[in-house]
């Protein structure tokens with residue numbers, strides 16, 4: 001074997017081939033460790049089906065907007081304690097100390113609360129006999145318009161049919 005063949009073999013097997021193997025190893029992406037996670041199914045919210053006025057007269061349009069805006073606020077800020085259906089059964093702690101909120105979906109109960117009393121309870125919160133807030137005040141969070149919209153929504157809860 002002549003020297004030329006030996007040098008060429010050494011170059012190929014000693015340098016080119018290892019370099020090619022190392023490069024191939026470096027650029028090969030690592031195998032995917034785990035299959036992609038299955039999409040998480042988000043349970044659909046079961047909200048009370050409050051009747052919405054369908055007319056296109058200004059009064060119906062305003063009422064519809066108020067109910068929908070009130071629903072957005074209630075189901076975002078109030079449901080933690082008052083429950084999705086407004087039954088007042090989602091705060092075990094308040095119930096345990098005798099301050100279970102009223103059932104907002106019960107017509108007879110809600111008729112005892114005037115719009116003005118409702119507004120004041122919302123704006124200033126509700127205090128217990130020691131003057132401690134059992135229901136937080138919302139004046140710094142909601143505008144009066146938003147508080148009125150929540151009241152309109154709550155007034156419609158007793159008219160709601162089964163949750164959708």
Ligand code: HEC
Nearest residue numbers: 077078080081094099100101102118121126134135136150
């Ligand atoms: C941190 C819990 C909590 C949140 C949040 C909350 N409330 Fe209350 N709310 C209460 C409790 C507890 C009472 C009962 C107070 C009592 O009887 O001492 C109450 C009472 C009320 C009352 C008086 C009638 C009743 O149910 O007893 C109204 C009206 C009311 N809440 C509306 C709302 C609205 C509207 C929101 C959302 C903007 C809201 N609350 C958010 C806890 C909460």
